[in-house]
Amino acid sequence: MTPAARLSAAIELIQTIDIQRIPAAQALKEWGTAHRYAGSGDRAAISGLVWDVLRRRSSSAWLMDDDTPRARVLGMLRLERGMDADAIAALCDGGRFAPEPLSDAERAALTSRSLEGAPAHVAGDYPEWLDGYLADVFGDDRIAEATAMASRAPLDLRINTLKAKREKVLASLAHLRAKPTPWSPIGLRIELGADARNPGIHAEEDFIKGAIEVQDEGSQLAALLSAAKPGEQVIDLCAGAGGKTLALAAMMQGKGRLIATDHDKRQLAPIHERLSRAGVHNADVRTPKGEGDPLADIRASADLVLIDAPCTGTGTWRRNPDAKWRMRPGALEVRLKDQIAVLDRAAALVKPGGRIAYITCSVLPPENGEQVRGFIARHPEFSVVPLDETASVLWERAEDFAQAALPSPDGWLMTPRRTGTDGFFVSVLRKR
Numbered sequence: 175m176t177p178a179a180r181l182s183a184a185i186e187l188i189q190t191i192d193i194q195r196i197p198a199a200q201a202l203k204e205w206g207t208a209h210r211y212a213g214s215g216d217r218a219a220i221s222g223l224v225w226d227v228l229r230r231r232s233s234s235a236w237l238m239d240d241d242t243p244r245a246r247v248l249g250m251l252r253l254e255r256g257m258d259a260d261a262i263a264a265l266c267d268g269g270r271f272a273p274e275p276l277s278d279a280e281r282a283a284l285t286s287r288s289l290e291g292a293p294a295h296v297a298g299d300y301p302e303w304l305d306g307y308l309a310d311v312f313g314d315d316r317i318a319e320a321t322a323m324a325s326r327a328p329l330d331l332r333i334n335t336l337k338a339k340r341e342k343v344l345a346s347l348a349h350l351r352a353k354p355t356p357w358s359p360i361g362l363r364i365e366l367g368a369d370a371r372n373p374g375i376h377a378e379e380d381f382i383k384g385a386i387e388v389q390d391e392g393s394q395l396a397a398l399l400s401a402a403k404p405g406e407q408v409i410d411l412c413a414g415a416g417g418k419t420l421a422l423a424a425m426m427q428g429k430g431r432l433i434a435t436d437h438d439k440r441q442l443a444p445i446h447e448r449l450s451r452a453g454v455h456n457a458d459v460r461t462p463k464g465e466g467d468p469l470a471d472i473r474a475s476a477d478l479v480l481i482d483a484p485c486t487g488t489g490t491w492r493r494n495p496d497a498k499w500r501m502r503p504g505a506l507e508v509r510l511k512d513q514i515a516v517l518d519r520a521a522a523l524v525k526p527g528g529r530i531a532y533i534t535c536s537v538l539p540p541e542n543g544e545q546v547r548g549f550i551a552r553h554p555e556f557s558v559v560p561l562d563e564t565a566s567v568l569w570e571r572a573e574d575f576a577q578a579a580l581p582s583p584d585g586w587l588m589t590p591r592r593t594g595t596d597g598f599f600v601s602v603l604r605k606r
Contacts, residue, residue: 175216178265178272181247183209184223185273188243191224191496198224198496218371223247226254226368228495229324232296238283244273245280252284255368259284299324303503304488307538311580311587319537322591327492329364329373330355330391335424336453338385346380356594357571358394360424362386384451389417392489392588392595393535395575397421397480399564399586399600400531404429406477409469411520412436413459416445418482418533423454435460435468472523479520480531484512489535489597492590510540517549521556521605529559530603532585535596542599543584549603558584559602 175183183205191201202224206217227234227243227250234249235241248266251257259281266273276284294309295302298320308316331352333340340360344352347362350373355361364373380386397418402408402425410419413434423432432454436442439461449457460468486509491498513534520530532549534541550556561581565572580587585601 175212175219176271177219178267178269180216180219180223181265182271182273183212183220184227185244185247187220187224188227188247192243197500198228214371215369219369222369223250225495226250226326228499229326230254230299231499232299233289233292236289236292236296237287238280239287240279240283248276248280248284253289294320297321300491300498301501304501304538307540310539311537315591319589319591322589323489323491323537323597324495325492325590326366326368327390327590327596329366329375330389330394331362331364331375331386332358332389332394332421333360333362334385334387334420334452335360336428337383338380343380343385347378347386355391355394357568357575358391358398359569359571361389361391361394363391382451384453387417387420387448387452389421390493390596392593392598393417394421395568395588395593395595396482396531396533396598396600397425398567399602400425400478400480400529400533401564401567401602402426402478402480407431407475408433408478408480409472409476409520409523410434410480410482411516411523412482412484413445414441414482416442416448418480419445419457420448420452420454422480423449423452423457426456428454428456430456432457433460433469433472434458435462437462469523474522474525476523476525477528478531479523479528481516481520481533483516483532483534483541485509485534485536485541486538487535488537489589489599492596506538506540510545513541513545514548517545518552521549521553524605526605528605530556530605532599532601532603534599536599537587537589537597542587542601543582546584546601546603555606556603557606559604561586564600564602 187201202221227246230250230253234246237249238245251262263276266276268275289297294317295305298317300320312319333343350364352362352364355363375381402422404427413419413436419434462468568575578593588595588598
């Protein structure tokens with residue numbers, strides 16, 4: 175497919191997403207099935223265009239003074255891809271499979287309009303109802319923070335230290351231009367271009383043998399900040415597919431007792447194969463059965479309970495940009511109730527002197543600091559572990575991390591703008 179034909183396909187897909195109100199991933203999959211002639215490079219390029227339009231949905235429409243799928247695609251090319259009016263016009267020449275030529279109004283918008291004077295939620299590309307929440311945490315920096323949250327994310331990998339060392343895997347993945355992550359001592363990063371294909375990590379020998387896992391650096395740091403140690407009893411209370419369970423197992427060096435569970439047994443399905451591939455032998459996966467409590471035998475005995483809390487996922491907008499436009503206020507209310515329930519459940523599992531690591535992939539204060547303060551009010555036997563103590567696990571990078579991240583009396587907040595990671599909040603609470 176020509177670049178112009180790819181652009182036409184992207185416009186068609188954005189229109190499909192608008193009309194059918196379906197997730198972008200579903201629309202892209204269905205389009206690929208219906209257009210078998212499109213090669214893998216074509217599909218990757220078209221996907222990149224669609225995701226970038228969703229990243230810059232509001233600002234592109236503002237720039238073009240038009241909210242049609244075509245206008246948003248053209249505006250994205252100007253704002254995200256940095257193309258000028260002439261370059262965009264060259265793609266829209268009205269030829270076979272190409273978009274129609276630019277109108278006078280479109281050329282004028284691409285030439286003369288900017289985001290100057292745009293409201294914060296437009297310039298930052300996020301739903302207007304979230305503006306107050308982002309202002310509470312970022313203040314006047316919310317446009318810059320939200321813009322970074324709308325950027326393209328790299329592909330991060332975590333080294334499984336039960337099986338490999340970073341230096342060896344770094345050499346093995348040199349063909350993918352992998353580099354050490356800036357903060358995590360066990361991470362690698364692969365930068366992806368606008369039209370980059372998926373590098374196919376799951377087919378790499380290092381992945382097949384369990385030496386690496388796909389995991390954002392922020393998620394790696396969240397696990398590290400929990401300071402799980404060999405010989406401890408550790409519970410991963412919201413284990414899901416097991417990403418942080420695997421990280422905890424490596425930190426424990428196979429020693430101690432690691433229990434993984436989740437209220438949704440469907441989420442736990444992939445964890446068994448992942449644990450086996452990673453060479454983890456001290457993990458006990460407890461799948462819920464009916465109304466019974468899979469942790470009924472555990473009371474006030476855990477050294478660490480890690481809560482990868484159900485949340486709105488605002489910190490992962492880089493990877494799932496259409497999710498922010500489908501998010502509604504009611505979703506936040508539901509998540510807040512879920513978080514209260516899981517925190518209160520964890521409180522009964524921790525022994526005196528033990529700790530809870532509360533983690534969200536959200537930047538919203540109600541899910542983070544406000545939730546921590548509410549928990550301590552209900553459970554005054556807990557207090558926040560001092561931030562310098564939690565950051566000490568990062569060794570020589572602790573001081574730099576403290577300057578880059580956004581600290582508060584309640585915990586650490588990482589963001590794409592500040593730490594180059596997804597948005598993560600981490601609070602470690604110790605029981606007296």
